[in-house]
Amino acid sequence: MEKRKLTRRDFLNLSAGVAAGSLLAACGAQPTPEKIVETVIVEKEGEKVVETVVVEKEVEKVVTATPGAEAPAAETVTITFTGWGGTEEDEGVKSAVKVFEEENPNIKVTWIQIPENYDDKVLAMTAAGTPPDTAFVNNGQFRTYARDGLLLDITDLLKGDPELGRVDYFIEPQEEARCTYQGRWYGIGSCWVAPHIYYNADIFEQEGIEPPSNDPEKAWDWSEFLEVAKQLTIDVNGNHPGDSGFDEDNIERWAIQWPTWSIPLHAVIASNGGYWINPDTGLVDIDKPEATEALQAVADLMLVHKVSPLNTAFSALGMSNTQMLENGKLAMAVDGSWALAWITKINAKLGTAALPKLKQPATDMQAHIHSAYAATKYPDQAWKWVRFLGTEFYQLVFLKMGLWLPSQTDLMTPEGMQKWYTERQGPGDGVHPAGYDQIVTQYVPKYGHVLYMPPGYAKADAVITPALDAIWIGEQTAEEAMTAAAPEANAILEAEQQKG
Numbered sequence: 486m487e488k489r490k491l492t493r494r495d496f497l498n499l500s501a502g503v504a505a506g507s508l509l510a511a512c513g514a515q516p517t518p519e520k521i522v523e524t525v526i527v528e529k530e531g532e533k534v535v536e537t538v539v540v541e542k543e544v545e546k547v548v549t550a551t552p553g554a555e556a557p558a559a560e561t562v563t564i565t566f567t568g569w570g571g572t573e574e575d576e577g578v579k580s581a582v583k584v585f586e587e588e589n590p591n592i593k594v595t596w597i598q599i600p601e602n603y604d605d606k607v608l609a610m611t612a613a614g615t616p617p618d619t620a621f622v623n624n625g626q627f628r629t630y631a632r633d634g635l636l637l638d639i640t641d642l643l644k645g646d647p648e649l650g651r652v653d654y655f656i657e658p659q660e661e662a663r664c665t666y667q668g669r670w671y672g673i674g675s676c677w678v679a680p681h682i683y684y685n686a687d688i689f690e691q692e693g694i695e696p697p698s699n700d701p702e703k704a705w706d707w708s709e710f711l712e713v714a715k716q717l718t719i720d721v722n723g724n725h726p727g728d729s730g731f732d733e734d735n736i737e738r739w740a741i742q743w744p745t746w747s748i749p750l751h752a753v754i755a756s757n758g759g760y761w762i763n764p765d766t767g768l769v770d771i772d773k774p775e776a777t778e779a780l781q782a783v784a785d786l787m788l789v790h791k792v793s794p795l796n797t798a799f800s801a802l803g804m805s806n807t808q809m810l811e812n813g814k815l816a817m818a819v820d821g822s823w824a825l826a827w828i829t830k831i832n833a834k835l836g837t838a839a840l841p842k843l844k845q846p847a848t849d850m851q852a853h854i855h856s857a858y859a860a861t862k863y864p865d866q867a868w869k870w871v872r873f874l875g876t877e878f879y880q881l882v883f884l885k886m887g888l889w890l891p892s893q894t895d896l897m898t899p900e901g902m903q904k905w906y907t908e909r910q911g912p913g914d915g916v917h918p919a920g921y922d923q924i925v926t927q928y929v930p931k932y933g934h935v936l937y938m939p940p941g942y943a944k945a946d947a948v949i950t951p952a953l954d955a956i957w958i959g960e961q962t963a964e965e966a967m968t969a970a971a972p973e974a975n976a977i978l979e980a981e982q983q984k985g
Contacts, residue, residue, distance in 0.1 A: 559591045560591065561590070561591045561592070561593065562591065562592060562593070562862075562863050562866055563592075563593040563594070563595055564592065564593070564594055564595070564618035564619060564861065564863055564866050564867055564870060565594075565595045565597055565617045565618050565619070566578070566582075566594050566595065566596050566597065566617065566618070566619045566620065566870065567597045567598075567599055567603075567607055567610075567617040567619075567620040567621065568596075568597075568598060568599070568603075568620065568621035568853075569598070569599055569600055569601075569603045569621060570598065570600070570621075571600070571827075573826045573827070573883075573886055573888050574883070574888065575596075575598050577882045577883050577886065577888070578596050578598075579596060580882060581873070581874075581878075581879050581882055582594045582596055584878070585870065585873050588873075589866075589869060592866045592869060592870070594619075594870055597617065603621070603623075604623065604625075604626055604943070607620060611635065611858075611860075616635070616858045616860050616861075617858060618857065618858060618861040618862075618863060618866075618867045618870075619855065619856065619857050619858070619861070619867050619870050619871055620855075620856060620858065621675070621853040621854075621855065622636070622672060622853060622854045622855075622856045623853050623854075624663070624851060624853070624854070624936065624937070624938050625938045625942050625943050625946065626942075626943060627663075627666075627671070627672065627854055627856075627938070628666050628937075628938065628939055628940045628942075629940045629941055629942065629943065629981075630671070630856070631666035631667075631669075631671040631940075632666060632940040632984065632985055633940075634859055635858060635859055635860075636671040636672060636856045636857070636858060636859055637671070637856065637857040637858060637859045637861065637864060637867065637868075638669050638670070638671060638859075639670050639671065639672070639673075639857065639868060639871065640669045640670040642868050642872075643670050643673070644670075646872065648876070649673070649872060649875050649876075653894050654893060654894065654895075655674070655892055655893060655894065656677070656891075656892055656893070656894055656897075656930060659677075659850060659933075659935055660674055660892060662935065662937065663854065663935055663937065664854060671854075671856055672854035672855055672856035672857075672871070673854065673855050673856075673871060673872075673874065673875040674852050674853075674854050674855075674892050675852045675853050675854065675855055675874065675889070675892070676852045676880060676883065676884075676889035676890060676891065676892050677850050677851070677852050677889075677890045677891070677892050677929060677930075677933070678821050678822045678823050678850075678851055678852050678889065678890060679752075679821065679822050679848045679849055679850055679851070679890065679924075679928070679929045679933055680748055680749045680752050680819055680820060680821050680822070680840065680848055680849055681819070681820075681822060681837055681838060681839060681840060681848060681924055681928065682697055682817050682818070682819060682837060682838040682839070682840060683806075683810060683817065683818045683819075683820060683824070683825075683828050683835065683836070683837055684696055684697065684810075684816060684817040684818075684835075684836045684837070684838065685810050685811075685813060685815070685816055685817075685833050685834070685835070685836075686833070686834035686835060686836040687813075687833050687834045688717065688738075688813060688816045689816070689836070690834075692716065692717065694713055694716060694717070696836050696838065697710075697713075697817075697836075697838030697839065697841070698838055698839065698920070698923075699837055699838055699839060699920040699921060699922075699923040699924050699928065700839065700920075700923050700927065701839045701846035701923070701927055701928045701931070701932050702846070703839075704838075704839040704840065704841060704842045704846045705841040705842070706841065706842055706843075707782060707841055707842065707843050709841070710841035711790060711792070713740070714740035714741050714786070714790065714792035714793075714817075715727060715740070715790065715792055716740075717738065717740035717741075717792070717816040717817070718736065718738065718739055718740040718791065718792045719736070719737045719738045720732040720733070720735055720736055720737055721735040721736075721737050723737075726790055726791040726792060731791070733791045736791075736794070737814075738813060738814055738815070738816065739792065739793060739794050739809075739814065739815050739816070740792040740793065740815075740816050740817060741786060741792055741793045741815075741816070741817045741818070741819065742793055742794060742799060742806050742809070742815055742817075742818050742819065743783050743786060743793055743819045744819060744820070745783065745796060745953060745957050747761065747936065747946075748821065748849045748851055748936070749819050749820075749849070750779075750780065750783065750953075751849045751934065751936050752840055752847055752848045752849040752934075753779040753780075753782065753783055753840070753843065753847075754771070754775065754776045754779040754780070755847035755848075755849065755934040756779065756840065756841075756842045756843045756844060756845055756846065756847035757775045757776070757778055757779040757782075757843040757844050758775045758844050758845065759771075759773055759774075759775025759776040759778075759779060760773070760775075760776065761776070761936055762936060762937060762938060762939065762942075764937065767939040767978060767982060768939075768975045768978050768979070769945065769949065769971050769974050769975055769978070770971075771949065771967045771970075771971055772964075772967040772968050772970070772971035772972075774964075776963075776967065777962075777963040777964040777967050777968075778843070778963075779843060780953070780956060780963035780967070781956070781962060781963040781964070782843065784956050784957055784959075784963060787957065788959050795957070795958070796957055796958075797958075802814075806818040806820060806824075807824070807827055807828050807831060810828065810831060810833065810835075811831040811832060811833050813833075819840065822889075822890050822924070822929075823888050823889065825837075825887035825888070825916065825917070825921075826886050826887040826888040826916075829887050829909055829912075829916050829917075829918070830912050830913065831912065832912050835909060835918050836918055836919075837918045837920070837921055837924060839924070839928050839932075845932075846928070846932045847932050847933075847934055848928060848929060848932055848933050848934070849933065849934055849935075849936060850929060850933035850934060850935045851935070851936065852889075852892070855871050855874040855875065856871065857870075857871050877893060877895065877896065877904075880892070880893060880896060881896075881904060881905050884896065884904075884905035884906075885905045885907070885916070886916065887916040887917065890924075890925055890929055891925070897925065897926055897930070902922065902925070906921075906922065906925075908921075939978060939981070939982070940981050940982070940984070940985075941977060941978055941980070941981025941982075941984075942978070944977050944981070945974040945975075945977045945978050945981075946974075948970050948973045948974045948977065949970055949974050951970075952966040952967060952969065952970035953966065
């Protein structure tokens, strides 16, 4: 038996090592029986101890886990999730958070709803060093944030996921195109949404006019649309636009309200074969004839044909398009598919339809993207939440209420639609008006155009929006306004492109 002397310092070091080993065991998994080699310290009786004498005695010992002992619970972390949206979205997110937390007891999600000035407030949080862990990111900012390193790269996590990573899980190629920057994924699209027509079917029946169709192949051309719009617009004396004595200052019922912001305007530009953003150059093409003709067609609904209220007049009415559809002050409204969540509740027979076409049927495909922020302290937990937001369960929450359209292929099959599609029989009885399945399965996926906004677009938009406003009040034609604005906007975008 080999002997050696053990100094007091050695002993203390050995004790510390044992203690550290015990601590590591306490932080790890449940110990299992195993054979070890143990060193035994022996002090001989009657021997004067100047230094501790050690007799190393090698023994084999079976160490058994302590019955009833449990590994300490994993740390519970809280991540934040910011987003906008109205009552429906707020309630949907809260219900989903509850389910997620039940499935993931060690992750808490704090939902921060920011209904107004969302981008400014999230950027302020980021500048202050307290960005959200996860968030809604709109299309106008997505590529800017990705370029600037604000978003977490989830490429490998997504592609390695057995469910979301399936080749046919999302509608492609649109999903990858909207969620990637320079070939890497920085988020997952929430859904798809698209503008289309909502109409009060009672008015069409009353006037004996055939309503527009949900079938994109049967979409009105622009001249048909204008003819019907003039028949549906009535002043207080019962006159129509073009009639002698028509009183444009006292309209009893408007035919159409076409919002003048990017999504509904992009739809009509695409219908005329044009681009808002040229996909090859990443620069605006709104000064090209295809775009200016389309913008002017929308302006003329207000300024020339008098079938749509001026933006200022619409605001002065003090009613939403939903209220005007319900009380018969408006026959048709162009709005996003998301608006079905509340328009379906009106006390009138509701219809929907594809937008009228200039050259070809078209609409805009959009939706916000769910992303994790690169600065999060909890990337694993943030990914789990973002992944959850891309599952069928989460999408069904909003499909059922009419707020979203699917971005997952399985939910567009006849079997998949049975999980969420309910035909509207009346207010509170079903959600989707008759024939709406054609909007879901035909119009949006086949005729939808995605507006991919390049890095720095928000700066360019600060030039474009005032120029558009000049069109709607008749201060400038679409050609004049866009010819002046496009070069300035593109100078901004070109400078942004130089940043990476």
